[in-house]
Amino acid sequence: AQKITQTQPGMFVQEKEAVTLDCTYDTSDPSYGLFWYKQPSSGEMIFLIYQGSYDQQNATEGRYSLNFQKARKSANLVISASQLGDSAMYFCAMSPPSGNTGKLIFGQGTTLQVKP
């Protein structure tokens, strides 16, 4: 069965520094997608970044990059130059191929606090 694990319930980072949020996954499917979402205190789910299992390069979107290590089954999110507005809960998720139903399986989330 597919599973996503985020082992860091909470993280602190100093403003302007970089931070890595860990995510490991488990699947026997060769084809899958990996996602990161941000959930601020207001509650909405904001899509940050996507990595396909066959993508050769690590995904980047502005200050977000995904450190994809396929052999280790890890998909860590790196946020560079942290800002106070980055304080939020972050969810890693996986979409198994499953006939392209596209459902997401989520990790437990990591709460990030950016300190001024």
Next chain:
Amino acid sequence: DTAVSQTPKYLVTQMGNDKSIKCEQNLGHDTMYWYKQDSKKFLKIMFSYNNKELIINETVPNRFSPKSPDKAHLNLHINSLELGDSAVYFCASSDNRGGKYFGPGTRLLVL
């Protein structure tokens, strides 16, 4: 220009009542979902529809009935609400590449 919208944003109701949550997406996506986020912030898929047809039902009680009148809408009707139904319900839609776009969520509180 909200991509995925849900109404209402907040819903407070008594146990035993029936309520509906509406969802609309203007992204032209074929696939829509309902997710539930519990009090521990854990998110889990409930239903998935593709072109108005149900393709996933993740062992959700049959008190929950999704309805898709067209591929831009996926509504969720809940009968005989129970205390344990209190949660945040998210609607989402998916493009062909796999990108998932969430609505703002509906915070349901059953008293």
